[in-house]
Amino acid sequence: MNCQHCGATISENSENFCAHCxxxxxxxxxxxxxxxxxxxxxxxxxxxxxxxAIIFLLLGGAVLIVWPFAALxxxxxxxxxxxxGTPIAQILGAYLFHVGVLxxxxxxxxxxxxxxxxxxxxxxxxxxxxxxxIFYICFVFAFAMFFMT
Numbered sequence: 414m415n416c417q418h419c420g421a422t423i424s425e426n427s428e429n430f431c432a433h434c435x436x437x438x439x440x441x442x443x444x445x446x447x448x449x450x451x452x453x454x455x456x457x458x459x460x461x462x463x464x465x466a467i468i469f470l471l472l473g474g475a476v477l478i479v480w481p482f483a484a485l486x487x488x489x490x491x492x493x494x495x496x497x498g499t500p501i502a503q504i505l506g507a508y509l510f511h512v513g514v515l516x517x518x519x520x521x522x523x524x525x526x527x528x529x530x531x532x533x534x535x536x537x538x539x540x541x542x543x544x545x546x547i548f549y550i551c552f553v554f555a556f557a558m559f560f561m562t
Contacts (some may be wrong), residue, residue: 424538459535465544466528471520480517487511506560513553521546 490511495504524545531539 427485437546441553462537462539463532466532466539469540469543469547470528471526473550476546476550477521480514485515487514494560502560510553510557510561513549513556516551517546517553520549 422523488511490507524542528539528542531537531542
């Protein structure tokens, strides 16, 4: 660290005055400590964000393990016969649910690419992007439950 007044090098554990020109360096030491503390805190937050993002992406990816079976059921549901007298809201809800299930891999892959891009660029909202597939699947199921009852 250098003195703001004369530019001489100041050691971090020196007195509160510059040995070369005698200027007060107390404020300069405090600013340097605050900046160092903020850098450490932001690095810890970044590691926490990345860890949470990876956990949420793995959870979203775990849904893809059962997705082929759900996709088969959704295709059969879309191709199935609708009995007469079924309320239009139930028909619409069932079709939207089946289409929502079939679209899940697209949502997951888009979220995965966006999350990885944000991690590489060290941008915020990584965790939020990683949560998109989980929010999506919860929304699809909640939507289906709303229309099916």
